[in-house]
Amino acid sequence: MIIAVDGPAASGKGTLARRLAAQYGLAYLDTGRTYRAVALAMQRAGTGLDDVAAAVEAAGTLDFAMLDDPEMTSTHAGEGASRIAVMPALRAALVERQRAFAQRAAREGTGAVLDGRDVGTVILPDATVKLFVTADVAERARRRALELHGVAEGPLFDELLETLRRRDARDTGRAASPLKQADDAYVLDTTRMDAEAAFSAAIRVVERALVA
Ligand code: CDP
Secondary structure: OEEEEEOOOOOOHHHHHHHHHHHHOOEEEEHHHHHHHHHHHHHHHOOOOOOHHHHHHHHHHOOHHHHHOHHHHOHHHHHHHHHHOOOHHHHHHHHHHHHHHHHHHHHOOOOEEEEEOOHHHHHOOOOOEEEEEEOOHHHHHHHHHHHHHOOOOOHHHHHHHHHHHHHHHHHHHOOOOOOOOOOOOEEEEOOOOOHHHHHHHHHHHHHHHHHO
């Protein structure tokens, strides 16, 4: 079983994907972290984020152990990721690594859950189940503010709302694999759902796909 989970920043897709992986004993890859890792490697090396050759090189040599680096969740890694994610050559290099991850999991008989922006549309168009997880941008900013700063309003919220709006525009507006739902994806709008309700809804979708 291969599950594709896509959606905008802070929609709750990561939490959901991780829980689905645990529920069904599947390998899990947060594809956003592969972009973050490349951005972080470039930032640490002092390379400009517009250097395509350096980005492709970093993607090819990326050690997946780096995906657990605590700095991966930082705002600068996320911003950097969204900036380099517009490069078609980098995307091609990372998609190859992401597909290899899913193929290895399939070979080993476990299956996999991948989450990101283009899992159901580009990386794994033949996925068993495709979920598109979304939520209102203000609700997403509220969740991210709580997660990062422990407060859901005030200047930090305003700043995050602005950052998310900018990121949404960049992710949906880019030419290379823009964020969009696959035609055969199930749309899960979590604006009025907590993590538990979103998980239950996702389980129902997966179970339906398994008996189909
Ligand atoms: O968790 P959050 O949505 O903030 O970020 P993420 O999923 O770690 O992704 C960071 C950035 O990487 C996104 O803004 C996208 O531009 C890019 N990305 C992408 O282009 N394709 C993917 N499959 C995953 C992430």
